[in-house]
Amino acid sequence: MxxxxxxxxxxxxxxxxxxxxxxxxxxxxxxxxxxxELTGITGAAIPFIRAMEARRVRSAEEHGLSSIEFRALFMIAEAGSLRPKQLADQLRVTNGAITGLSDRLIAAGLLQREAHPNDRRSLYLTLSPAGHTVMRSMHSGLASMLERAVEGIDEQELAATTAALRHMTESIRE
Structure with a gap:
């Protein structure tokens, strides 16, 4: 033994x-x-995050975009402009993947490449006028959906929830 x-x-x-x-x-x-089973704030937050992600994907598809194309446009819109390497880092994809992605979005008329004002070797990706139009439409749709979602929640409860979510977000980022 x-x-x-x-x-x-x-x-x-x-x-x-x-x-x-x-x-x-x-x-x-x-x-x-x-x-x-998740309980408490986690049990409430996870289904909310999943529902938001599903709605975002549907909105992207309604505009003829894949999820990653939408994410790229959103990141560029938020930053104003990004170098391809910066976008690749934020999306966690290869530089080669960004080349293909940006080529598709440029061909669709949603992005444009612009030369860096001080460095001719560098390019920036920016939204085209059509890209801004698509982003405004998608943002408006998501904002309207969220406004409907919070109807009936009093201002104090909404302010407390907003503060809690911001605190949680910062804690997770650390």
Missing amino acids: AAITDLDRVCFGAGQRRVSETDRLERWMPDESASY
């Missing part, structure tokens, strides 16, 4: 047999009936 180790005693108590590695792992793995 195999010797019982100190780890076996701590994890499983003093027994007569050596515990296999599989037995050890199963002891620490939750069983299939374990609940993964």
